[in-house]
Amino acid sequence: MTDFIEPQKKFNLENSELGINSVPFTEVEQPGPGSLVEQAKGFWVTFSTMFKKNQTVQYPDVKAPTAPRFHGRHQLNRHPDGLEKCIGCELCAWACPADAIFVEGGNNTPGNQLSPGERHGAVYQINYLRCIFCGLCVEACPTRALTMTNEYELADDKREKLIFEKEDLLAPLRQGMLAPPHPMYPGMTDTNYYNGDVKEAHPSQNPTGQGHH
C-alpha cells in the first residue's frame, strides 16, 4: 500500500493526446451561498469579539515569561570553580547554518589557564544580526559550554553592538567561583572536571591569594 503510484498505462503517449483536456476529473458539487442568516453570522462573530478580553500583552510594561526552553541569547558556561567550559573547538561555528559564530582557540599556559585541559576559546563572537536561534550550536557543543538563555531583548541601534564578544556571553561568576585565569583544581584532571568531581574552587587556585570571590 503506497500513497503514490505511477500513472497507469491508460496514459499511453502513443495512442492518446496527453494534455490538460484528457485528464479525467470528477465534478465536485460546490455548496452554494448560505442563507442570509448564515451570512450574517460572521458579523455577529466580529461584533461579539469586541466585548471579549483581549490577548495583547502590554510588552514593555508587562513582560510575559517565555517558555522554559525558549531560544534566547547564548551563554558560555563555567565549571563550578570558575574555569570556562569552552575549549575553542569551533564545532559550534561549524554547525552554525547562518555563519553567525566566530571562534579562535588558544593554548592554556601555566600563567594563563582559562579552561581545564589544553585549549580555551581565545576569541568568541556571536553575530546576532545573523543568528537564527536554531540551537544547532548548542547541540554541537561537546562540553556543554554553550547553552541558550531566555533573554530575548536583543535590539540595538548599531550593528557593531549586536556582535557579542566572549565577555558579553560568559556566564556570571556564582558562589564558590573564581575568575579565571587560575590553575586547575589541585589533583584534578580535565576528565575529573567533566565527570563533575570539582564542586567549587580550592583556596590554592586563587593566584592573588585573597580568598573566594
Added chain:
Amino acid sequence: MTTAELLGKDPGWIIAVKALLVFIICVVSTLMAVWTERRVLAKMQLRTGPNRVGKFGLLQSLSDGVKLALKEDIIPAAADKIVFIIAPIIATAMCFMSFAVIPMTGVVNLFGHKTALQLTDLPVGVLYILAVTSIGVYGVVLAGWSSGSTYPLLGGLRSSAQVISYEVAMGLSLVAVFIYAGSMSTSDIVSSQHQHIWNAVVLFPSFVIYVISMVGETNRAPFDLAEAEGELVGGFHTEYSSLKFALFFLAEYVNIIAVSALATTLFLGGYHALPGLGFTEQWLGGWFTFIWFLLKVNFFFFIFMWLRGTLPRLRYDQFMKFGWKVLIPVSLVWILVVATLRVLQQQGANRAVIIAFAGGVVLIVMTISSLTDRSKKKAREPLPEGEAPNFPVPSLPHVNSVNVSGGE
C-alpha cells in the same frame, strides 16, 4: 424661516468662521476616525490597538501625521511633476468641499449671531456633492497617470472605474429621496424628514443601496480591491510619500466622513434627535443637535469598520458584476415604484389603488425571485458520476479521496 433664508443673512466674517469650523471638524474627525478605526478593529481581533501616545493613544494619528509630514518627499524621475503635485491637492480639496452643504446643526448662536452650522445651502445641494466627489476622482486618475509607473496607473484606473461605477448606483439611490422630499437641497430634505419620518424607513431599499454604494465609492473594505494592502503595492498612491501621501490618506477619511454625513442627512434625519427625544434639541442653545449629527455619522462609520473587520475582499469581476447587474437595475425598478406611488398620491388616487399597486409590485418581485431560485436549484443538480481517476487524488472538502493504493 427656512435654512436657506437663515444662511442668507450671514455676514462675511461668520461665513469665514464657519468655513474654518468645517475644515477643523473634517481634520479633527479624520484624526479621531483613524484612531477609532484602529481601536475598534483591534477589539474585533482580540487586540488592544494604539494606546501609548497620549491618553488611550488618542494622539496616535496626530503623531503619525507629524511623522509622515517629516519624511522625505520623493518625486519619481519618470513622474509628470506638476500633475503629480496637483493630484493629491485635487483629491483632498474636493472632499472638503463636499462638506460645505452638509447641515450639521439646527439654529444655533455662533458668536452672537443666529445661524446654522452649514456653510451654504444650495437648491441643488446633493447634486453639488455628487459633482464635487466626481471631480475628486480626477485626483485618483491623475495621481495614477502622473506617477509614470505601471502599478499606480493600473491602480488608478481600477480605483476610478470603481468609484464611477458605484457613483451611478449612488446617484440612482438618491433619486428616490429627491422624489420623496421634493427637493435637492440638503436642509429641505432634513426638514421634510423631520415633518414625516426618516427616509431610511420609507425608502429602505434606497437606503440599503446607498450604504452599499458608499462603501464602494470610498474604496473601502470589502471593496478595497484596487488598493488591497495585502496583495498590491498600494494602488494609485504607490509612488507617493510624505505630505502628498498624507493628503491622500486625509482625503480617504474625509471622504468616508462625507458620505457618512450625507447618509445621515438624507436617510437618518440629519441633525435632528431620534424620534421621541426632540426635547434634547434645545439643550446647549441648540448645539446639542451637533451631537446627534456626530452620533449618526459615527453609526455609519462603525458600519465601515464592522464591514472591514468581517468581510473578505471581493474579486474585481464580482465587484463590477454586483454594481452594474444588481445595484443599478434594482435602483431603477425601485425608482419606478417610488415615482408611480408619488404620482398616484399627488393625483389624489384612492388609497385602495395605491395599496393594490404596492401589493402588485411585491407580488411580481416575489414571483421573479422564486423563479430564479428554482432555476438555480435545477442548475445545481449533481452531475453524472464520472469515471474515477486512475491516479492519486488528494481528498477534497466535499469528496472522499479516491482509492490511492491502486496498483495491480
